[in-house]
Amino acid sequence: MTRFGHTEGGVFDPLAELGGSLLQFRAIAPGAREFVPPQANVVARRQTTPLFGLGLIEAIPDETILALAALPEVDGVSGRASMVRDVASGEMRVGRFGWKAQQATLLSFSADAYLNEMGITSRLFPDENAPNGNAALLAQFDRVADPEDVTGPDGRSAIDALADFQRLLAPPAPRPLTENGTAGKTLFGSVGCAQCHVPELTTGENPVxxxxxxxxxxxxxxxxxxxxxxxxxxxxxxAGASEFRTPPLWGLSASSPYLHDGRAANVDQAIRAHDGEGRAARDRYNALTRTQRNQLLEFLRSL
Ligand code: HEC
Incomplete structure (x- = not known):
């Protein structure tokens, strides 16, 4: 995916009236494809995030994440919760899905993807996204009445089914730890990775x-x-311009390339690219012996 916008004097404008910030580069007809407008001076690439284990992430209470945000700053690491209005419930919630933790629930995440990635309107997002904001062009190609994802007598539609599907996709089972992997797990903690990549959280009470x-x-x-x-x-x-949500590391060995834009071909490169709040941990990783680094990487491959 590609996102674009315009930044001036530290203020970001998603250029919504020109179809931003997400570029819809595919369309049902070539004439309706979006292009990056000349006004954009920020263009960023994004990888798709893995879809497994999302029901468990959704079931982690907001309070758990807020408590982590309230921990005192150590080593320049001070995470903050992403507070977003959840479209499905209308409530302010802790965002947890997407590179910028921009979605709090799978229903909103699904409805947002229906509209912005596939061009299908639903009860949560009833208004079409016009190509580069051009309403006349939209009228020429959009011949189906909105919302296109029709809610049935039970109040449910395809976005609800998609949310259920993702909710129940299990995360991959971790591999048993070898001796080196066990040593790597200890290093993961002592180097400071676990400050952000917190090994375990617990879900609250859930009807499922x-x-x-x-x-x-x-x-x-x-x-x-x-x-x-x-x-x-x-x-x-x-989320601000240089902020990202700590990505979960489960299933890491199957999800190359790494980082939000896929710039890291392997895990070692991804770690060495950490900066900002991740800098202290990165420097300690760089200072490990080759044997220790291999132990840490072996641990990460087991997740
Ligand atoms: C300050 C918090 C923080 C610390 C400390 C930290 N990370 Fe990260 N990590 C992140 C964030 C945020 C990203 C996503 C950055 C991006 O995509 O540009 C990330 C990305 C990653 C990725 C890539 C994941 C993917 O799916 O693309 C790996 C692997 C990783 N970190 C491992 C580590 C290891 C190992 C350490 C310890 C040496 C560490 N991290 C320390 C916050 C942190």
Whole structure:
């Protein structure tokens, strides 16, 4: 995916009236494809985030994430919760999905993706996104009455089914730890990775038994951190231009390339690119012996 916008004097404008910040580069007809407008001076690439384990992440109470944000700053690490208005419930909630923690629930996440990634309106997002903001062009190609995702007599539609599907996709099972992996796990803590990549959180009470009171080994605090030079310049939801949510590390061995824009071909490169609040941990990683680094990487491969 590509996002664009315009920054001047430290103020970010998503250029919404020109179709930003998300670029819809695919369309049902070539004439309706979006382009990056000349007004944009920020263009950022984004990878798709993995979809497994999301029901467990959704079931982690807001209070748990807020308590992590309230911990005293150590080593320049001071995460903050992303507060967003959840479109589905209308409530202010702690965002936890997406690179910028811009979504709090799977229903809102799904409805947002329906509209912005696939061009399908729903009860939560009833208004079409015109190509580069051009309403006349939209009228020429959009011949289906809105909302296109029709709510049935039970109050449910495709966005609800999509949210349920994602809710119940299990995370991959971690591999058993070897001796080196066990040593790597200790290093993960002592180097400071676990300050942000918190090994475990616990879900609250949940109507779905499989999601209720579960230990979630996601390796994330779900907080926003200022990552310095890794920043992509895009302000989204509550997140600033250089902030990102700590990405969960489960399933890491199957999700290359790494980082928000996929710039890191392997895990070692991803760690060495940490900056801002991640700088102290990165420097300690760089200072490890080769044997220790391999132990840490072996641990990460087991997740
Ligand atoms: C200050 C919080 C913080 C600390 C400390 C930290 N990370 Fe991260 N980590 C992040 C954030 C935020 C990202 C996403 C950055 C991006 O995509 O540009 C990330 C990304 C990653 C990724 C890539 C994940 C993916 O799916 O692309 C790996 C691997 C990783 N970190 C491992 C580590 C290791 C190992 C350490 C310890 C040496 C560490 N991190 C320390 C916050 C942190």
């Amino acid at each position: 038994a499989a999601l209720s009171g579960k230990t979630v080994a996601l390796y994330s605090d779900l907080l926003l951190h200022d990552m310095g030079s890794l920043g992509d310049g895009i302000v989204q939801g509550d």
